[in-house]
Amino acid sequence: MISPAFAQKMARYNAWQNESLYAAADTLSDEARRADRGAFFKSIHGTLNHLLWADTMWMCRVAGGPNPNVPLGESASFRTDWAALKEERAAMDSRLIAWADALDAAALDGDFSWYSGALQAQIAKPRKLIVAHIFNHQTHHRGQVHAMLTPAGARPQDTDLIFM
Secondary structure (H helix, E strand, O other): OHHHHHHHHHHHHHHEEEEEEHHHHHHHHHHHHOOOOOEEOHHHHHHHHHHHHHHHHHHHHHHHOOOOOOOOHHHOOOOOOOOHHHHHHHHHHHHHHHHOOOOOHHHOOOOEEEEEOOOOOOEEEEHHHHHHHHHHHHHHHHHHHHHHHHOOOOOOOOOHHHHH
């Protein structure tokens, strides 16, 4: 399914895209970033918050480190301060790259088990699927942010992986 090289490429793609989205969002007012735009997490700020929350949760599970200590239902308000959100996003992107760089084939073998607060159940899935999910989830929500930024007048860079 995937390899360490795939995870390494996707971690870098994630960081590249986040830099573009945050730079575009920086051109908007705080009010514009927080405006309800009809997305699942309502706003640009809320969706970027959810992404940071989810990456924090997954890194806690797969690599250790701090738990976000906020339930999924409150993930859109994980960080209220824009500057703090940007700073933590950059740090998380560096952490994801370092984590992916340390993966080897053996780290992707077998199943991974965790407790899902969303499902209120213990879950076990193949490690490769978990890693693919982490990056797929990021891409999904970044697409939502891109779709909110464009009509707000902000212009992110190209999103095509082949242009990275």
